[in-house]
Amino acid sequence: MPRLTMFVLGAGFIAGCGDNLAPSNFPTIDCTKVNATHCVEVHGGDSAGLLTVANSIDANTTIVLGAGTFAMTNQLTLRTTGAHLIGQGVDLTTLDFGPTTTQGNGVDAVGDDFLIQDLTVRDAAKDGIRVEASKGVVFRRIHATWSKPSDPNNGGYGIYPVKSQNVLVEGSSAENASDAGLYVGQCQHVIVRNNTVTGNVAGLEIENTEYADVYGNTAEDNTGGIVVFDLPGNPIVGRDVRLRDNFIRNNNHANFASGGTVAGIPSGTGTFAMASRRVEITGNTYQNNNTGDIALISGLALEPDVTKWTLPMAMLSGTYTDLGLLPGGAPNTIMNFRGENIVVAHNKHMGSGTMPDAFDPLHIGQLLILAYQGHPVDNVLYDAIGESEFDSTDATKNTNVNHMCVGGNPGGTFASLALALQSATSQVPFFRPAAPFAPFDCTALAGGPVADVILP
Amino acid sequence: MPKTQVSLLVVAACLLPSGCGGGGGGPDGSPVATRPSGPVNVDLEAAPPERLSSYNLFTWDPATGFSFNDRVVPYDVNTALFSDYALKQRAIYLPDGATASFDPEQPFDLPVGAAIVKTFYYPADFRTPSEHLTLIETRLLVRHADGWHPLPYIWDAEQHDAVLSPAGEVRAVSFIDAAGAAQTANYLVPQRNECQSCHAEQDTPDSPIELVVIGVKARHLNRSYDYGGKVGARNQLDRLTELGMLTGAPAAATVPAAYDFRPIEAGGLGALSPPQIEAAARSYLDINCAHCHNPHGVQGMTSQLFLNHDSTDAFHLGVCKRPGSAGAGNGGLTFDIVPGDPDSSILYFRTDTTMVGAMMPLLSRSLTHGRGAELIRAWIAAMPALACTAPPLLP
Numbered sequence: 001m002p003r004l005t006m007f008v009l010g011a012g013f014i015a016g017c018g019d020n021l022a023p024s025n026f027p028t029i030d031c032t033k034v035n036a037t038h039c040v041e042v043h044g045g046d047s048a049g050l051l052t053v054a055n056s057i058d059a060n061t062t063i064v065l066g067a068g069t070f071a072m073t074n075q076l077t078l079r080t081t082g083a084h085l086i087g088q089g090v091d092l093t094t095l096d097f098g099p100t101t102t103q104g105n106g107v108d109a110v111g112d113d114f115l116i117q118d119l120t121v122r123d124a125a126k127d128g129i130r131v132e133a134s135k136g137v138v139f140r141r142i143h144a145t146w147s148k149p150s151d152p153n154n155g156g157y158g159i160y161p162v163k164s165q166n167v168l169v170e171g172s173s174a175e176n177a178s179d180a181g182l183y184v185g186q187c188q189h190v191i192v193r194n195n196t197v198t199g200n201v202a203g204l205e206i207e208n209t210e211y212a213d214v215y216g217n218t219a220e221d222n223t224g225g226i227v228v229f230d231l232p233g234n235p236i237v238g239r240d241v242r243l244r245d246n247f248i249r250n251n252n253h254a255n256f257a258s259g260g261t262v263a264g265i266p267s268g269t270g271t272f273a274m275a276s277r278r279v280e281i282t283g284n285t286y287q288n289n290n291t292g293d294i295a296l297i298s299g300l301a302l303e304p305d306v307t308k309w310t311l312p313m314a315m316l317s318g319t320y321t322d323l324g325l326l327p328g329g330a331p332n333t334i335m336n337f338r339g340e341n342i343v344v345a346h347n348k349h350m351g352s353g354t355m356p357d358a359f360d361p362l363h364i365g366q367l368l369i370l371a372y373q374g375h376p377v378d379n380v381l382y383d384a385i386g387e388s389e390f391d392s393t394d395a396t397k398n399t400n401v402n403h404m405c406v407g408g409n410p411g412g413t414f415a416s417l418a419l420a421l422q423s424a425t426s427q428v429p430f431f432r433p434a435a436p437f438a439p440f441d442c443t444a445l446a447g448g449p450v451a452d453v454i455l456p
Numbered sequence: 457m458p459k460t461q462v463s464l465l466v467v468a469a470c471l472l473p474s475g476c477g478g479g480g481g482g483p484d485g486s487p488v489a490t491r492p493s494g495p496v497n498v499d500l501e502a503a504p505p506e507r508l509s510s511y512n513l514f515t516w517d518p519a520t521g522f523s524f525n526d527r528v529v530p531y532d533v534n535t536a537l538f539s540d541y542a543l544k545q546r547a548i549y550l551p552d553g554a555t556a557s558f559d560p561e562q563p564f565d566l567p568v569g570a571a572i573v574k575t576f577y578y579p580a581d582f583r584t585p586s587e588h589l590t591l592i593e594t595r596l597l598v599r600h601a602d603g604w605h606p607l608p609y610i611w612d613a614e615q616h617d618a619v620l621s622p623a624g625e626v627r628a629v630s631f632i633d634a635a636g637a638a639q640t641a642n643y644l645v646p647q648r649n650e651c652q653s654c655h656a657e658q659d660t661p662d663s664p665i666e667l668v669v670i671g672v673k674a675r676h677l678n679r680s681y682d683y684g685g686k687v688g689a690r691n692q693l694d695r696l697t698e699l700g701m702l703t704g705a706p707a708a709a710t711v712p713a714a715y716d717f718r719p720i721e722a723g724g725l726g727a728l729s730p731p732q733i734e735a736a737a738r739s740y741l742d743i744n745c746a747h748c749h750n751p752h753g754v755q756g757m758t759s760q761l762f763l764n765h766d767s768t769d770a771f772h773l774g775v776c777k778r779p780g781s782a783g784a785g786n787g788g789l790t791f792d793i794v795p796g797d798p799d800s801s802i803l804y805f806r807t808d809t810t811m812v813g814a815m816m817p818l819l820s821r822s823l824t825h826g827r828g829a830e831l832i833r834a835w836i837a838a839m840p841a842l843a844c845t846a847p848p849l850l851p
Contacts, residue, residue: 051623074644156785179784
C-alpha cells in the first residue's frame with residue numbers, strides 16, 4: 001500500500017510531492033497552506049486515489065482535492081476524527097456521484113471535528129453530504145446539487161448534518177433535493193448562515209434540533225422556504241431556534257417529493273413551525289410565497305395520534321425539563337406535538353398569499369382558497385389547535401394558551417384558523433384581528449429570548 | 457440456494473486430508489487440498505499485510521476448495537445477510553490458548569488477537585454451486601486491544617491471493633441463478649470505512665462509537681455444520697466448546713436459535729404457519745436490517761426504526777410509523793408498515809425495489825432477494841389489518 005506510506009510522512013513531503021503535479025491543479029489551496037497534523041493532496045479527477053486516501057488516513061488529516069471532476073463509483077466514506085476535505089472552490093472541484101451504481105450518499109462522514117469546504121457534490125443517490133453522530137462539523141462554501149430539477153428520484157438531502165453537535169453551515173448552497181436542500185436534524189448547537197437554497201421541496205429544515213441560529217440565508221423557488229419542526233419519536237425535543245434576517249421568496253415550486261412529511265407541504269409556503277417551541281421568527285423578508293408566509297401549527301396537524309408523540313424521558317437527549325412539556329400517558333414520558341411559545345416579529349411581508357396551492361394533500365391550500373375567496377391570505381396563520389376557546393370575531397373569546405406572540409409583527413396580517421373546526425363541507429370563519437392581534441399580542445418568549453449560539 | 461453452500465463445504469471438507477483422514481491423495485485419485493503450513497500469523501503490532509496469504513488462515517484451491525489452518529474454524533449462520541446471492545465462507549480464528557466467552561444475546565466476547573474471516577464468492581451457475589467458483593473478496597475483522605479493525609482484501613484475477621484494498625470496488629458480477637436465469641449484480645466490495653455502516657454501535661448518542669461483530673452470536677451460530685471427516689455434522693456451539701475455543705455455553709438445545717432460512721430459499725414460503733412466518737421474518741430483519749436498525753446502531757438511532765429480533769414496541773418496529781428522513785426512499789408511501797397491506801408499507805417497498813437511493817439494506821444489495829422480499833410481504837400481509845391514521849384533520 002504505497003499510498004499509506006506516503007501519508008504518514010506528513011505535510012512536508014506531500015507538499016514536495018505536490019510540486020510534481022501541474023501547479024494549476026491546486027490553484028486555491030495545497031498542503032503548504034494547510035495547518036494540520038497530516039495533509040494529503042489528491043489530483044483532480046483521481047477518484048480511485050481519493051477513495052484509497054479516505055479509507056487509509058490517520059486522525060487529523062486534511063485531504064486537499066485538486067481542480068477537476070471526480071467521477072465517483074461509490075460514496076466517499078469518512079470515519080476518522082479530524083477529517084477535513086477541502087477543494088479548490090465550488091466551480092473548480094466537483095465530486096460527481098452520477099456514475100454510482102450502488103446505494104449510498106455522496107459524502108458520508110462520521111467523526112468529530114469534520115470539515116468540508118470549497119467543493120461541489122453532485123447527483124448523490126441518497127444524501128449529498130451526510131454527517132452523522134459527530135461533534136464539531138463545518139460545511140463552508142459547499143454546493144450540493146442534482147442535475148435534474150424537480151426529479152422525485154433525486155437524493156433526499158443536499159447538506160445533511162444529523163445527530164451532531166456544534167454544527168456550522170455557511171456560505172453554501174443546495175438545490176434540487178427531493179426532500180430538503182439543507183437539513184439539520186437532531187442536532188444541538190447549530191449556526192446556519194448566509195446559505196442559499198433553491199429548487200428543493202423544502203429549502204432549509206431545522207428538525208428536532210435545539211439551539212439553532214439561522215440567519216442571512218436566502219430560500220427561493222422551493223416548495224417551502226425555511227421550516228422548523230419536530231417529528232414524532234425522535235430523542236431530541238426541538239427548542240430555541242431563531243430564524244432571523246433571512247430572505248424567503250418565490251417559494252412556489254411544485255411539490256415533487258415522492259412521499260414523506262415534506263410531500264404535505266403546500267407549494268407557496270414561506271415558513272412553518274410545527275410541533276415547535278421557543279422559536280423566534282424575526283426580521284425576515286417574505287415575498288411572493290403564493291400560499292402564505294408563516295404558519296404556526298401543532299404536530300397533530302400532521303400526526304393526529306398523540307400516542308405517537310409520546311417519548312420516554314429515558315431516551316431523550318438534550319435539555320427539555322424546563323420546557324413544561326405535556327406529560328404522556330405513561331409515567332416518565334412526555335409528548336412534544338404541541339406548537340407553543342413562538343415569537344413572530346419585525347418581518348417584512350410583500351405580495352404573498354395570492355394563490356394558495358389547490359392540490360396539497362393536507363388540503364390546507366384548499367381551505368385557504370375557500371376562506372379568502374381570492375383575497376390575499378394573511379401573512380401569519382395559526383392553527384389554534386390546543387386553544388381552549390375560539391371565536392371568529394370576539395378577541396376576548398379567544399385564548400392564547402400556547403403563547404403565540406405576533407404582537408411585534410405589525411407589518412403583517414394574522415389569522416387564527418381553528419383548524420380543528422374546519423372541514424371540506426363546513427367552514428368556520430377565521431379570527432382575523434388587527435394589529436397588535438390580541439390575544440396574540442405578546443412580544444416575548446416565556447422564559448426569555450433565545451440565546452446566541454456560541455460554537456467552541 | 458442455501459443448500460448449495462453446505463454441499464460445497466461437504467465436498468471441500470471430504471477432499472481434505474484433515475477432513476477425511478486421508479494421507480497423500482484422495483481415495484479416488486482426486487486432488488487433495490494443501491493445508492496451510494505453519495501457524496496462523498495475526499501480528500497486531502505490524503501494519504496490515506498487503507496480501508491475505510500472509511495471515512496463513514486458510515488456503516484456497518479451485519479444485520479442492522477451502523482448507524483451514526489450526527484454530528481456524530469454519531461456521532455458518534441460520535439466516536444470513538443477503539449480499540446479491542454471493543456465497544460466503546465464514547471462519548473464526550482464536551489464538552492458541554485463547555477462548556471466546558458465551559453470551560445468550562450479545563456477540564461473544566472474543567479475545568485480542570482473534571479474527572473473523574469471511575470470503576465472498578460466486579459459482580458460475582447456482583445449479584452447480586460447487587463448480588467454477590470465483591472468489592471476490594475476503595473481509596477480515598481483527599480484534600485489537602482498542603477494538604475491531606476491519607480489513608478488506610480483494611482476490612486477484614488469477615485467484616492466487618487477495619490484496620488489501622481499502623478503497624473497495626464496485627464490480628459487475630454475472631452468474632446463472634438457481635432458476636437458470638442470467639443475473640448481473642453491481643457487487644459492492646465495501647471500502648474500509650463502510651464496514652462501520654454495519655459494524656458500529658454506540659450505547660447512547662453521546663457514547664463513543666465501537667466496532668462490533670454481528671454474526672458471532674448464539675442465536676445465529678446455534679445450528680448444525682458438517683465439519684466432514686470423523687467429526688461430521690455437529691452443532692457449532694457444541695463443536696467450539698469441544699475444541700476448547702468457547703467457554704460458558706450451555707447445551708445448544710437450551711439456546712435460542714434464529715430461524716433457518718435455507719428451506720425458504722430452496723422452496724419458498726410453501727405452507728409455513730403464521731408463527732413460522734413471524735419467526736422467519738423477524739430473523740430475516742434481524743440479520744439484514746438490525747445491524748443499523750437497533751437502538752444502538754449509529755444510523756438506526758437516527759431513524760428510530762428498530763428491527764432487532766427483540767424489538768417489541770410496535771411504533772419502533774415501524775407499525776404506522778412515519779419515516780424520519782427517508783427522502784426518496786419512501787416510494788411515495790407514508791408509513792413504514794401498514795399492517796395487512798404490504799403494498800402500502802415502506803419496509804416492503806425498500807426490501808423489494810432495486811432503485812438506487814431507495815433500496816435497503818444500505819449496503820450489499822443491488823438485486824432483489826426474491827425469497828426475502830416474499831417473506832417480508834407475507835409477514836406484513838399476515839398482520840391484523842390496521843388503517844394507520846392518515847392526515848389530515850381536514851377531510
